[in-house]
Amino acid sequence: xxxxxxxxxxxxxxxxxxxxxxxxxxxxxxLLQGHTTNLFGEVIEILxxxxxxxxxxxxxxxxxxxxxxxxxxxxxxxxDPVVFQHLIDYAIYIFTHEAGHSRNYGNEHVLAxxxxxxxxxxxxxxxxxxxxxxxxxxxxxxxxxxxxYNVLPLVIRHFxxxxxxxxxxxxxxxxxxxxxxxxxxxxxxxxxFKPTRDLSPTGPDITMDDKEALFxxxxxTYFKSTNIVERKNMKLHLQHVPxxxxxxxxxxxxx
Amino acid sequence: MREERIQEKLQILADAAKYDVSCSSSGSNRKxxxxxxxxxxxxxxxxxxxxxxxxxLLKILLTNYCIYDCAFCVSRNSNDIKRAAFxxxxxxxxxxxxxxxNYIEGLFLSSGIFKNADYTMERMLRIVKKLRLEENYNxxxxxxxxxxxxxxxxxxxxxYADRMSINLEMPTEMGLKLLAxxxxxxxxxxxxxxxxxxxxxxKDGYKLIKKPPKFVxxxxxxxMVIGATPESDRDIMQTxxxxxxxxxxxxxxxxxxxxxxxxxxMPAIGTAPPLIRENRLYQTDWLMRFYxxxxxxxxxxxxxxxxxxxxxxxxxxxxxxxxxxxxINTADYEAILRVPGIGVGSAKKIVTARRFGKLHxxxxxxxxxxxxxAQHFIRCADSxxxxxxxxxxxxxGIILQNSQSKYMKSQPNQLSLF
Numbered sequence: 001x002x003x004x005x006x007x008x009x010x011x012x013x014x015x016x017x018x019x020x021x022x023x024x025x026x027x028x029x030x031l032l033q034g035h036t037t038n039l040f041g042e043v044i045e046i047l048x049x050x051x052x053x054x055x056x057x058x059x060x061x062x063x064x065x066x067x068x069x070x071x072x073x074x075x076x077x078x079x080d081p082v083v084f085q086h087l088i089d090y091a092i093y094i095f096t097h098e099a100g101h102s103r104n105y106g107n108e109h110v111l112a113x114x115x116x117x118x119x120x121x122x123x124x125x126x127x128x129x130x131x132x133x134x135x136x137x138x139x140x141x142x143x144x145x146x147x148x149y150n151v152l153p154l155v156i157r158h159f160x161x162x163x164x165x166x167x168x169x170x171x172x173x174x175x176x177x178x179x180x181x182x183x184x185x186x187x188x189x190x191x192x193f194k195p196t197r198d199l200s201p202t203g204p205d206i207t208m209d210d211k212e213a214l215f216x217x218x219x220x221t222y223f224k225s226t227n228i229v230e231r232k233n234m235k236l237h238l239q240h241v242p243x244x245x246x247x248x249x250x251x252x253x254x255x
Numbered sequence: 256m257r258e259e260r261i262q263e264k265l266q267i268l269a270d271a272a273k274y275d276v277s278c279s280s281s282g283s284n285r286k287x288x289x290x291x292x293x294x295x296x297x298x299x300x301x302x303x304x305x306x307x308x309x310x311x312l313l314k315i316l317l318t319n320y321c322i323y324d325c326a327f328c329v330s331r332n333s334n335d336i337k338r339a340a341f342x343x344x345x346x347x348x349x350x351x352x353x354x355x356x357n358y359i360e361g362l363f364l365s366s367g368i369f370k371n372a373d374y375t376m377e378r379m380l381r382i383v384k385k386l387r388l389e390e391n392y393n394x395x396x397x398x399x400x401x402x403x404x405x406x407x408x409x410x411x412x413x414x415y416a417d418r419m420s421i422n423l424e425m426p427t428e429m430g431l432k433l434l435a436x437x438x439x440x441x442x443x444x445x446x447x448x449x450x451x452x453x454x455x456x457x458k459d460g461y462k463l464i465k466k467p468p469k470f471v472x473x474x475x476x477x478x479m480v481i482g483a484t485p486e487s488d489r490d491i492m493q494t495x496x497x498x499x500x501x502x503x504x505x506x507x508x509x510x511x512x513x514x515x516x517x518x519x520x521m522p523a524i525g526t527a528p529p530l531i532r533e534n535r536l537y538q539t540d541w542l543m544r545f546y547x548x549x550x551x552x553x554x555x556x557x558x559x560x561x562x563x564x565x566x567x568x569x570x571x572x573x574x575x576x577x578x579x580x581x582x583i584n585t586a587d588y589e590a591i592l593r594v595p596g597i598g599v600g601s602a603k604k605i606v607t608a609r610r611f612g613k614l615h616x617x618x619x620x621x622x623x624x625x626x627x628x629a630q631h632f633i634r635c636a637d638s639x640x641x642x643x644x645x646x647x648x649x650x651x652g653i654i655l656q657n658s659q660s661k662y663m664k665s666q667p668n669q670l671s672l673f
Binding site for chain 2 (some may be wrong): 141143162165211214215216217218219221224228231232236237241250251
């Protein structure tokens, strides 16, 4: 068993897979930089290499197919060190077995990747449902999110296709970066101030559109009026909208 | 928009529209190709109300003024309630602003009938046209057809809507005549027929025109109110079956009647809506659409009503012991699909997985079937040998004992330890 230390990037992880074959290390313990505890054994530092990463990424597509390929990336976005280990073990496993083994759910790594990809996908879908834009006075539609997994890269296409004629910004408070669409392209952005849900005093340059308060009030009104009191079922309600997501939801704000 | 008035209108016209249960926003294929706004796809539930129902569309009436006096309807002419009407511009502005904020997948527009059917339908058509042609809007639109509207208006609306629907209201003509003498199923059939025929026409013309226009791409649906009139479950599901087949409907919705009137012909105000019955009807609907059951196998002269304590699939299985046990390793997909506790997903997995070797109990459990339920009806590689087949009433007892019904949760005098 050899210890590899990588920087936590996707390119770094793929490079680690490459190195394990190059250096003939069939078993690798993958550690995240800054979290190493191994003081005595051999530690190999992995520097992300775009060419090596690209080769591995193509290889995964060849061995695991389109869905396996996507699942590999989705599972990576969980940002979970345990999953990182599964990912490198999974890659080594599918590269050393003939085609089809990427669907052998009897293998613990295959199953772990598939299950984690499923969880990340569900979180992506929840963001597509629960994001609530607020409109600023300069016409930017702005939303803050705090997802369990790093799903911003996965929602870009959905929001770009749907909201093609309005500028928007979705900002992940937890990971401190956002995606911004300027009517032509989507770019990653980092803000140098801490935005808040109501955008008011802390965002020095952002003020709300005149009608923002009205439409948010109308939405709350609608949400209340479309409920059928005689059918109240809070258990089902909470099952569909777990409390941790209420922070996004305009209709769940008080008042 | 005057703020207070628009808020009051929204209150009134959302409240009046909420008894239409469809909230589906899937099944259409409209893409945002013009760099406008919006697209459709597999549908998204953006929120859920406290009754546990999904909120996907802005579901409103254009107006709740109505010339009709249907006894089951909250907007009936003789009901003393606040009335309101949106302008075309107001509906468009609400839809666009809700959509742009990612509150909704689209608009569900219905209406009471003011003046006459065509006058109302024409207004609704103006709204969808304005959305599509002026606002460049490609999101979902579900449009209710107004009973009695002309073929020209209905056909034109089909060019802009994703889904259209018109409600049967009551499961039988007799029930409808009892509570809404001005309406008829004949009229519903006429309107459904217009869209069905036009859809077929476009389909046939597909080879002639390179890019035929989209015409009601998410299909048609209808709704029946359950429990307002004394129809049996067999009456209800036979009607559903007939309309699924005759008009290629995408969905039939069943809406448990919530008493809104002191009319002595219907359940009194305060009577709980028939939620379990409604659930059993939806289960039957699924069995017909996805499980290969014919309606007559589930509901017939001997069994005109569904059992409330067990689901219709289990009920069928217990009545047909000769069909079981089903051998998981050799039976057809269709037979496996009929086993209580096995759904479409696990039936498919079983058929795929058994190619690599005989399936055992532990594997079936892992595949995600409800084994506690299914075990009484199947054989697999290591099923325990049984001398006597258990009798159906015993199986029912065992299953009921070992399962928790979501409807039985509030048992009286049950002590909680924690």
